[in-house]
Amino acid sequence: MTGTAKTVPQNPPDNVLIIGGGTAGWMAAILLAHAWRQHGTRITLMESAAIGTIGVGEGSTPRMRVFFERLGIPESEWMPACNATYKCGIRFPGWSTRQGYRSYYHPFFTLDDNPFIQPFFHNADLRRRKSVAVDAHPDSFFVSQHLAQGRRAPVAGRGNYSTDYAYHFDAGLIGEFLKRKSLAMGVRHIEDTVNQVEPTGTGDIAAVHTERHGRMAADLFVDCTGFAGLLIGRTLEVPFHSYRDHLFNDSAVALPTPTELNVGLPSETLSTALRHGWAWKIPLTNRFGNGYVYSSDYCSPEEAERELREHTGQHDPAVEARHLKMRIGRREDCWAGNCLAVGLSQGFIEPLEATALMLVQETLEQFITAHGQGEAARAAFNRRIGQTFDGVRDYVFMHYKLNTRTDTPYWIDNRENGPCSDVVEALLATWDSRGGDILAALNERSEQLVYSHTSWICILAGMGRFPRNTRKAGHKHQPSDARAVARTCQGMVPLLPDHRAVIDAMLTEAA
Ligand code: FAD
Secondary structure (H helix, E strand, O other): OOOOOOOOOOOOOOEEEOOOHHHHHHHHHHHHHHHHHHOEEEEEEEEEOOOOOOOOOOOOOHHHHHHHHHOOOOHHHHHHHHHOOEEOOOEEEEEOOOOOOOOEEEEOOOOOHHHHHHHHHHHHHHHHHHOOEEEEEHHHHOOHHHHHHEEEEOOOOOOOOOOOEEEEOHHHHHHHHHHHHHHOOOOOOEEEEEEEEEEEOOOOEEEEEOOOEEEEEEEEEOOOOOOHHHHHHHHHHOOOEEEEOOOOOOOOEEEEEEEOOOOOOOOOOEEEEEEEEEEEEEEEOEEEEEEEEOOOOOHHHHHOOOOOOHHHOOOOOOOEEEEEEOOOOOEEOEEEEOOOHHHHHOOOOHHHOOHHHHHHHHHHHHHHHOOOOOHHHHHHHHHHHHHHHHHHHHHHHHHOOOOOOOOOHHHHHHHHHOOOOOEEEEEEEEHHHHHHHHHHHHHHOOOOOOOOOOHHHHHHHOOOOOOOOHHHHHOOOOHHHHHHHHHHHHHHHOOOHHHHHHHHHHHHHHH
């Protein structure tokens, strides 16, 4: 992520009403309370007992570390409460059919990873010259990939070495944890259902009308009503920009599988390509979360469930699968009048890179900074958040664009019929024709990019797509250097602790 907004309070409102008690609602409650409570702001969160939460969302990006650090909540407190595990990155088996590149890894990086980019170019150069390519997949050049393979915890170990990392957690438990914390910080919680929203007629919300508490007014309304988008969409009618042309998936089916007790605890998410989409496998302390994200244009819910059960080996009919629909895209503006939309009401990009809660956090942090700063700040905020959504969309889209599968029309259409954004088209053209210029091309577009240069190179080279010309890469690497880089990364593994041992120790301490 590019933005790291500071939470400095600017003219906080007197009275905030958050509608919705999913993860987005409780993240909003705790971050707004943290920023504004000491200035006297009253914060109320209302959720409907009759309308459930989405109940999925179990992977994060490294931004979640900042979220808990800012709130002063240590891992030893929240992780055991949420059955959480560490995440070194995401492995993508089956997206590419190229020999030697059938799986690739999107790592979370360390500063030390930067020099490791060079061997990518070296490999590319050797391939172009049809010389002997380094006998290492590009994944080998990143420490966290080795840590995940070794089922290590990416936390500081004996060598005092650390890499960036993220988390896996139980979606329901994290909501409950944030709720407890928010209540302790003075947030008021009510259970009720909004059945009518009263607009002012000048672009603001005057009040909501509820079943049990009657009319409720506020200075600021936070719409966390999920895909319903009750305030931002149905009432204020802020246009929704669909990403359907780029990202075909609109459905998911989820089911759990038991923990594998006799092997180490994985510290990565698996995102395996299936026939009409991809399946996640997320390790928690007490189970695996699994799900199949697919397009209903190519596959029925019954077929998807059958394929997921086959893939996971979960054939027990008593374990029910949950079927979900997804609306992919974003609001033109997520802050309109006195209403801020956060979470699924604001927009959603399919969960391939587990970015939804990162976008919730980013929106709230930037909103707190922009609030009270006038119309120009509001316009800049909306532009930035829109750009961030589009940037994540582009990176997720690149996975589909680079796939080389031919087994189903789904994969062929995703590669050939999904229109590229300007950013993706320009990056692909540069990479294909003169790969060495890719860093300059990425720099030119840094405003529009959410992911780091290294992430882009990881996906391109990791899927086995190599440039025709790497002359300008400016590298001086020899095959032996590349092997040395891979060996150095591998050498870090014993310096970091076993993942299960770290998690078990944390659980024992919390008990
Ligand atoms: P919801 O959970 O739907 O909550 C909506 C709330 O609004 C509920 O409390 C409901 O009671 C309330 N409400 C609605 N209408 C009314 C009303 N009229 N009156 C009062 N209250 C009302 N995110 C990630 O970060 N990582 C992941 O790995 C990930 N995986 C996902 C996989 C799938 C298949 C899907 C669909 C999503 C995934 N997400 C993921 C996204 C993540 O689940 C959501 O971003 C997150 O849960 C926030 O949801 P929410 O709070 O916006 O909405």
